[in-house]
Amino acid sequence: MQGVNLKHVLSPKSIAIIGASREPGKIGNVLVKNLVDAKFSGKIFPVNPSAESIYGLKCYSDVREIPGTVDLAIIAIHAELVPEALTESGKKGVKGAIVISGGFSEAGKPELEKELAKAAKKFGITLIGPNCLGVVNPKEKMDAIFIPTYKMERPNEGGIAFVKQSGAIGSMILDVVAREGFGVSKFISYGNAAAVDETDALEFLANDAETNIVVLYIEGVKRGIEFFKATKKLSKRKPLVVIKAGVTEKGAAAAKSHTAALAGSYAAYRAVFKQNRLIEARSLDEMFDYAKIFTTQPRCTGDRVAVITNGGGMGVLATDALVEEGLRLAEFSPETRKLLRKTMPPLVKDENPLDLVGDADAERFEAAIKAAYEDSGVDAVIVSTLFQRVSLDSHVVDVIINVASRKKKPLINITLGGEYTETQRRALESSGVPSYTSPTSAARSLKKLVDYSRFVSGKKN
Amino acid sequence: MQGVNLKHVLSPKSIAIIGASREPGKIGNVLVKNLVDAKFSGKIFPVNPSAESIYGLKCYSDVREIPGTVDLAIIAIHAELVPEALTESGKKGVKGAIVISGGFSEAGKPELEKELAKAAKKFGITLIGPNCLGVVNPKEKMDAIFIPTYKMERPNEGGIAFVKQSGAIGSMILDVVAREGFGVSKFISYGNAAAVDETDALEFLANDAETNIVVLYIEGVKRGIEFFKATKKLSKRKPLVVIKAGVTEKGAAAAKSHTAALAGSYAAYRAVFKQNRLIEARSLDEMFDYAKIFTTQPRCTGDRVAVITNGGGMGVLATDALVEEGLRLAEFSPETRKLLRKTMPPLVKDENPLDLVGDADAERFEAAIKAAYEDSGVDAVIVSTLFQRVSLDSHVVDVIINVASRKKKPLINITLGGEYTETQRRALESSGVPSYTSPTSAARSLKKLVDYSRFVSGKKN
Numbered sequence: 001m002q003g004v005n006l007k008h009v010l011s012p013k014s015i016a017i018i019g020a021s022r023e024p025g026k027i028g029n030v031l032v033k034n035l036v037d038a039k040f041s042g043k044i045f046p047v048n049p050s051a052e053s054i055y056g057l058k059c060y061s062d063v064r065e066i067p068g069t070v071d072l073a074i075i076a077i078h079a080e081l082v083p084e085a086l087t088e089s090g091k092k093g094v095k096g097a098i099v100i101s102g103g104f105s106e107a108g109k110p111e112l113e114k115e116l117a118k119a120a121k122k123f124g125i126t127l128i129g130p131n132c133l134g135v136v137n138p139k140e141k142m143d144a145i146f147i148p149t150y151k152m153e154r155p156n157e158g159g160i161a162f163v164k165q166s167g168a169i170g171s172m173i174l175d176v177v178a179r180e181g182f183g184v185s186k187f188i189s190y191g192n193a194a195a196v197d198e199t200d201a202l203e204f205l206a207n208d209a210e211t212n213i214v215v216l217y218i219e220g221v222k223r224g225i226e227f228f229k230a231t232k233k234l235s236k237r238k239p240l241v242v243i244k245a246g247v248t249e250k251g252a253a254a255a256k257s258h259t260a261a262l263a264g265s266y267a268a269y270r271a272v273f274k275q276n277r278l279i280e281a282r283s284l285d286e287m288f289d290y291a292k293i294f295t296t297q298p299r300c301t302g303d304r305v306a307v308i309t310n311g312g313g314m315g316v317l318a319t320d321a322l323v324e325e326g327l328r329l330a331e332f333s334p335e336t337r338k339l340l341r342k343t344m345p346p347l348v349k350d351e352n353p354l355d356l357v358g359d360a361d362a363e364r365f366e367a368a369i370k371a372a373y374e375d376s377g378v379d380a381v382i383v384s385t386l387f388q389r390v391s392l393d394s395h396v397v398d399v400i401i402n403v404a405s406r407k408k409k410p411l412i413n414i415t416l417g418g419e420y421t422e423t424q425r426r427a428l429e430s431s432g433v434p435s436y437t438s439p440t441s442a443a444r445s446l447k448k449l450v451d452y453s454r455f456v457s458g459k460k461n
Numbered sequence: 462m463q464g465v466n467l468k469h470v471l472s473p474k475s476i477a478i479i480g481a482s483r484e485p486g487k488i489g490n491v492l493v494k495n496l497v498d499a500k501f502s503g504k505i506f507p508v509n510p511s512a513e514s515i516y517g518l519k520c521y522s523d524v525r526e527i528p529g530t531v532d533l534a535i536i537a538i539h540a541e542l543v544p545e546a547l548t549e550s551g552k553k554g555v556k557g558a559i560v561i562s563g564g565f566s567e568a569g570k571p572e573l574e575k576e577l578a579k580a581a582k583k584f585g586i587t588l589i590g591p592n593c594l595g596v597v598n599p600k601e602k603m604d605a606i607f608i609p610t611y612k613m614e615r616p617n618e619g620g621i622a623f624v625k626q627s628g629a630i631g632s633m634i635l636d637v638v639a640r641e642g643f644g645v646s647k648f649i650s651y652g653n654a655a656a657v658d659e660t661d662a663l664e665f666l667a668n669d670a671e672t673n674i675v676v677l678y679i680e681g682v683k684r685g686i687e688f689f690k691a692t693k694k695l696s697k698r699k700p701l702v703v704i705k706a707g708v709t710e711k712g713a714a715a716a717k718s719h720t721a722a723l724a725g726s727y728a729a730y731r732a733v734f735k736q737n738r739l740i741e742a743r744s745l746d747e748m749f750d751y752a753k754i755f756t757t758q759p760r761c762t763g764d765r766v767a768v769i770t771n772g773g774g775m776g777v778l779a780t781d782a783l784v785e786e787g788l789r790l791a792e793f794s795p796e797t798r799k800l801l802r803k804t805m806p807p808l809v810k811d812e813n814p815l816d817l818v819g820d821a822d823a824e825r826f827e828a829a830i831k832a833a834y835e836d837s838g839v840d841a842v843i844v845s846t847l848f849q850r851v852s853l854d855s856h857v858v859d860v861i862i863n864v865a866s867r868k869k870k871p872l873i874n875i876t877l878g879g880e881y882t883e884t885q886r887r888a889l890e891s892s893g894v895p896s897y898t899s900p901t902s903a904a905r906s907l908k909k910l911v912d913y914s915r916f917v918s919g920k921k922n
Binding site: 152165169285312313316355390437 | 486491563568608609611612613614626627628629630632633635636637639640678680706707708709710711712714715716718743744745746770771772773774775776777778780781782783784785790808810812814816819847848849850851877878879880881882883898899900901902
């Protein structure tokens with residue numbers, strides 16, 4: 001299965017939807033609607049023998065009737081009928097297929113799944129699924145997910161690829177990713193993995209120019225040795241964030257019941273993660289925390305962090321968090337101290353953490369952030385903004401975005417509050433400044449970035 | 462300072478605002494506006510010698526000119542003038558004072574602060590501050606915080622008391638608490654603690670009928686032995702969630718610079734927390750996680766948990782999280798299994814975690830939740846709802862709220878997603894069902910509840 005070309009399923013120019021339906025709410029209807037709504041630029045051919053048209057698109061009674069080339073078939077019909085549909089597609093010259101339908105291995109019918117895989121192999125079709133959520137490629141406005149958009153939002157174009165076996169976890173992650181404004185290169189939910197599995201996806205993404213970080217959720221892997229090689233290769237090029245489910249004995253049993261995955265020994269997985277420098281997330285929250293710092297911030301091989309805040313308590317919490325994660329408080333250079341004494345009011349001490357005190361405004365933040373950012377003894381800057389303070393308004397958001405856009409060193413934000421604060425937090429994130437709601441998550445994420453940066457640069461941790 | 466009566470500052474019938482201002486945005490203006498906007502039912506007397514009225518309220522040039530009784534003085538004038546204003550208030554018979562003004566110990570003027578404390582003592586005034594955020598008592602519509610509501614939201618009435626030294630952390634917490642819909646009994650930010658400190662607040666809250674859980678943020682404590690006694694007493698009656706900042710050496714140094722607090726040895730604090738069964742939160746996120754389960758859920762001395770989900774992957778993650786936190790997966794009784802086989806479709810296995818599979822609707826959830834909830838071998842129920850699934854809609858929210866309202870055992874939710882999901886999550890939380898976005902935080906919070914419940918019931922952990 002090596003060298004599987006996922007382009008056929010991710011970047012088709014023409015798509016047939018086998019099982020297209022006129023009835024709103026039906027999977028075969030939602031699939032057509034989502035492609036239309038996404039403004040997919042290629043051709044869409046609904047296949048339905050008893051309908052004339054769906055959403056203004058002419059229907060075909062059979063995939064082979066469609067005039068011209070069909071690159072991809074999305075199949076959402078009864079499981080028993082899928083192998084034949086795939087064979088027909090193969091005869092038509094279709095190169096990619098996504099089988100949404102369930103009712104295979106997971107329903108106690110492994111033979112039917114084998115039949116499917118055999119047909120795919122015979123015709124050289126790149127097959128995703130069966131029993132999968134589908135794929136999304138925002139750049140191509142390609143949305144092959146059967147969930148309506150009101151239930152699950154869709155992400156913008158960007159650099160993170162998500163690879164998930166579980167459709168449930170996949171849908172949840174995609175929904176959050178869209179809401180939080182992550183930019184996504186590819187989203188791949190591969191379900192039962194009859195033909196394409198996590199290793200294929202990783203091999204493809206290692207060479208995908210649009211992907212700069214990969215996030216993987218796994219319960220178990222199909223091919224251990226190939227997985228090891230693929231992660232090793234990918235991890236040298238791009239950060240690979242992984243969340244492994246089924247790490248406890250009971251959890252592994254639940255995973256087996258869920259996807260028939262052999263979760264295997266967690267110790268063995270951890271050894272692979274460690275050796276290949278995968279970035280392990282121990283919870284969904286951590287997964288999102290890590291993804292956003294890796295996709296937006298430059299590499300950082302130093303561990304000396306400056307903390308700037310208008311809330312002394314936050315300076316204390318951030319310091320605790322940094323030290324506990326194994327990072328260090330930077331010491332400001334004599335020049336930085338001098339500059340701070342010159343530009344700051346007397347109550348502000350020229351120390352790190354730098355407490356700008358309660359009446360700090362955007363200008364004071366600007367002077368402080370620039371001073372810390374330019375200090376060669378500072379490797380990364382954390383700016384904690386308490387927007388509850390009356391003197392601090394949205395101007396500081398522009399200040400932070402401006403400095404961060406230089407990309408010389410990581411600059412991240414911590415902020416927490418109600419609607420006003422949340423609005424500012426989202427503005428920061430949508431402009432590429434990761435914003436954390438807790439010092440703990442900020443420090444932990446920064447530590448992962450430092451460790452990985454050292455690994456790719458050859459520096460020792 | 463023992464036996465300080467905080468009623469004077471928390472439940473006044475009449476309030477003088479010394480330093481009231483007609484100029485919008487000024488602290489002395491915001492203080493009047495907030496009380497008016499909150500619809501404070503008592504009397505409000507702005508004190509300003511050069512104004513006739515503010516927000517339609519007659520102004521007085523001096524506190525002693527005010528006719529009738531004044532229970533509380535909120536003071537927001539230049540630090541140097543505060544001791545005299547407090548003395549005047551004392552002569553008027555004022556029993557409580559909140560000094561918002563900064564410019565005392567924290568600005569290198571401990572003598573001025575001592576003068577203030579002396580005046581308070583002389584007249585028997587319960588004094589909060591100086592240099593504090595103020596207090597909120599939602600039940601009495603008493604809002605003595607100088608931050609405008611557009612910058613920081615205000616909480617509803619409920620059972621959680623928050624006690625904070627740091628104004629910055631305090632404002633952030635209050636803002637989140639309001640946004641997340643926590644019900645608050647009292648919010649006390651005591652600033653420099655010239656007269657009233659954390660120990661006084663804890664002693665008062667131990668006897669406060671409206672408070673069923675206390676959340677404390679501290680950098681250091683003023684009176685170690687009294688603090689130990691007060692936490693011991695309170696913790697036997699009500700859960701006390703504590704977050705300690707300045708736990709590392711660098712963090713302690715930052716705390717000293719911030720509030721001149723001697724953060725002390727973290728090991729010593731932890732020993733106190735452990736011995737007195739305080740619920741230590743290691744991050745702000747944990748603090749909120751714990752607060753919401755303790756304030757809404759019944760005690761729970763058993764550790765056998767049922768997990769119900771419409772996403773198999775979530776069942777795996779939740780199982781991992783439970784086991785890692787030291788809880789157990791419950792085993793369903795033969796009766797429950799029989800009931801499940803009768804009411805569930807064939808694809809649903811009668812096992813825990815209970816995967817209701819992708820097409821589960823609210824009715825299937827209802828049957829499953831009731832079966833698990835009634836099983837005497839189940840001590841707590843976690844319901845994980847993936848709202849991305851097309852078959853699951855807001856009906857399930859009512860189902861969950863209904864069962865949870867019986868309060869026989871804890872019932873908590875896990876859900877994560879975009880706007881649709883977030884709307885459902887908030888509906889759950891506003892009806893007293895804590896909803897977590899990650900299995901890790903749900904399991905960790907439940908474990909804290911089990912441990913504390915065992916402590917108060919005398920069961921061994």
